[in-house]
Amino acid sequence: QLSQLNQIMKPICLLGHMRSITQVRFNRDGDLIFTCAKDPHPSIWFALNGERLGSLVGHNGAVWCVDCRWDSEKVLTGSADNSAKLWDTETGKCVLSVDTNSAVRSCGFDFAGTSAMLTTDKTMGYKCTILLYDIRQDPAGQPACQMLVPESKITSAVWGPLSRFLITGHENGDLCQMDVRAQKVIRTEKHHKGAINDIRMYKDGTMFVTASKDHTARLIDSYELQLFKTYKTERPVNSADISPLRPHVLLGGGQEAQDVTTSGAHVGKFDAKFFHTVYEEEFARVKGHFGPINSVGFTPDGRGFVTGGEDGFVRLHSFDNDYFDFEFE
């Protein structure tokens, strides 16, 4: 009952990173792809043909996260070198750099594109922190506000609707709404049993999908953090995204190399999985990665998707007609 979609689609393979991919992102218009990996140089590519626009040079360590502003003018990156940098998309020049006490795990522009949020890891004396910067200031230097996260560290974070609060996913599976300016946790829900590896907003910001180590991805509303759908797999889910065009959810996961020996004889299976948003049923798999998939994303027009894997490859797929005609009964 599952179709092998990749038999028909021929993906464009973006070979630009020597190390595992950590995140892949599109800009709002969908013509640029941003990739970052465990090497220090994130890349920007043309989505049309996979040609590289350029790399962002400046970091000294693995780059954990990348985000592009809504107008595609600026790029934000967060790195294990304890810094986050703001770049000019067209030229690739670093226009701002801030230092943090520990590795930057998540970053993101707010809705207006005037603030940037960063979350840092909990290491050696430093607690997990959320930092907000006003990037209109030049130089920004000091964070406009910050908030400590005492218990389980944040493993993924995104801005909520209208950027009134942040939605954070934690290592223990907690999901929180954080009003950083008011220094308040608005609400906490525990829907997952394991660390939340990724959170991706739906195009209108009203709901989001979480990808968790507990082998599930879940569809949750942004306003009340109410759980609505659960997508079950057999292995940890590293990343998930919601199609802007069809009622489909894309999941990517697999076992990390370092976990393989401890969890038994299974070889990691490296498919991107498609689920029906409403029926929670898996209907397709796309193979291709030689290692676990770390980040996935639909193109903003929903006509394709991109996956980045542990193998360092980024694969850009275009759906063929069967995908758009495919209907559940």
Next chain:
Amino acid sequence: MGSEEDIDVSGEDFTDPDDFVDDIDDKELLGDILAEKPQEKKAINNALVLSGLPIVDSARIERLQVFIRDKFLDKHGEVVKFSMPTDENGNSLGFALCCFQTDQQALDALTDIQGASLDKMHTLNVFKFSDFNRLADADDEWKPPEKAPFVDRGDLRSWLREDRCHDQFGVLHTAGSVATIYWHWPGDPQPVDSATRNNWTESRLHWSPLGTYLATYHTKGIALWGGEKFEQINRFQHKNVQIIDFSPCERYLVTFSPSVTKEDPHAIKMFEVDTGKMKRSFLHEQAAKWPVFKWSHKGEFFARVQTGKALQVFETPSFSLLDKKSISVQDVQDLSWSPTDNILAYWIAETDNQPARVILMTMPEKREVATKMLFNVADCRMHWHPQGNYLCVRVNRYTKKKLDADNTPKYINIYTNFEVFRMREKNIPVEKIEVTDAVSCFTWEPHGSKFAMVQGIASKGLSVVFYQVNAHDIEKVKVLEKRNVNTISWSPIGQHVVLAGLRSANGGLEFIDTSDMKTTANQEHFGATDIEWDPTGRYVVTTVSFWHVKVDNASHVYSSHGTLLYKLNKLERICQFAWRPRPPTLLSDEQIKNIKKNMKTYSRRFEKEDLQSSTRASKELLEKRARLKTEYEKWRAKLLEKFRGEKQKRLELRGVDTDELDSNAQDFVEETLEFPIKVERIRIDKLPQVAE
């Protein structure tokens, strides 16, 4: 209460007063006796007028009278009155009047002799005397007959147009009190809308030969149902009808009921299906197998044997004897029509000075096209090939014949011959096969040229033997030994066959592909009482009927290769499983050949559809999904409301509308990007000299 002492009435006078008139009428007092009073009848219903007679003079009038009575009238009953009026000179006037003893005799005579020819110039025109009055009283003004209201029966063939060409079947269950018609969607049969009815039939379900109608039995008669919703098409009155038969064309319905009365002594009635009118009825005198009347393939003729005497061949739509007379055949025993041609086969028993014979005759020409003499014949049975290509006559022959004390023949050492008539060859040659063992279950392969039978006796072990009719001989192609088989069931399209041990045998089912005589599967449906192929030859269904066995009533559905597909066991106490027949294909042989040639392209398309339909969700899943969808849409609607409510804020934050990808299309700038498709490097060794 009065005392129990005797009352002394000796002085009382109990006589009526003189003027007393009693007011009780005879009917009250003598009611039952009066009912037996012979009714005076105007004896016109038993009178016939015969006209069209020759006009003869007084000298020959007596001879004419005797001739007419002899030839036409006496055989129908006692003629109580006969009169041939003459003119003043004693010449006949060309007509005669006769009265029979009973109305029925007159009716029979009328049907029989109407239109009979006396000689080249004179044909009898007979009518009832009662008609005479009616015609005389008729209005001089002709009134056009009233138009009967049009009853739209709908599309009686709607089931054939189902998307995936699935068949229907009917199941009589819950001990016969409920009948349901299903769509056969493999693995998940679904009842047809409004086709589950309580007490739909009082005994069994009967499909018409082409599948158009469903017939149900009732005390009052038969009802026919059809169309998309199985509405009642027509009703046919026949009290306590026990068994029915359709003509192959479905135009006529024959019913039999053992309940005969003095007023209605006819046990067999024939109806026209479309109009519901009874066309003819018959007495049923001799014991016979049903159907008593056998139909020709197009329903143009029906015939029965008057054992030992004659063949009666009737034609439709007149329902009278072909050529107005029976075909007199001395010692005729049985007849059988070809399933595809107007050829009647009948056999004549052996007499002291004549051997037995099988004769094939065309209708209506009554031309003999084949005859076969048979010697030492105890009994014959005729088996037509379903496509009419062959006729096999099974002849029980004996080596010695003895006469019992009461002159009934007793046959010693019976063996069997099979005489195969090759119907499609010139002069219809006949070939013989001899079998010494006891034989049963003779069956032809439909659309093929094989036949099979069970040979042997149960105690020594039965075998199933297959023969192939080749161009020049009949070859025994396979003997399957030690098979406990009592039914051989061929697929209606040929090639596949199931050997079954039904009822008292163990329900063993052996599926065989006769193209290579290999057994494709061995199954068992313990206690199975019936087996039926679907009309397309894709499925076989075995049933344990409640009518025979009270437990484990279920139907099992197998593929043509013998794979058990599913069991129909959710219905209680299944009595009958009946596939709905299909009309024959409209494709020509040429078209069928083409389809077989291009099978690959067709099968690809159907495999794709099958794959989709195997993933097609069951009804419950579909309902669940519909629910989930509505819930989701409600949830989304609430979220979208919030989203829309925030639109103003969004505009403020970004300065432009970015809700959709093209919300700010007016700000789009067209940009042309050039990507080199091919880059070529040409090496220039020397720069050209530039002239000074």
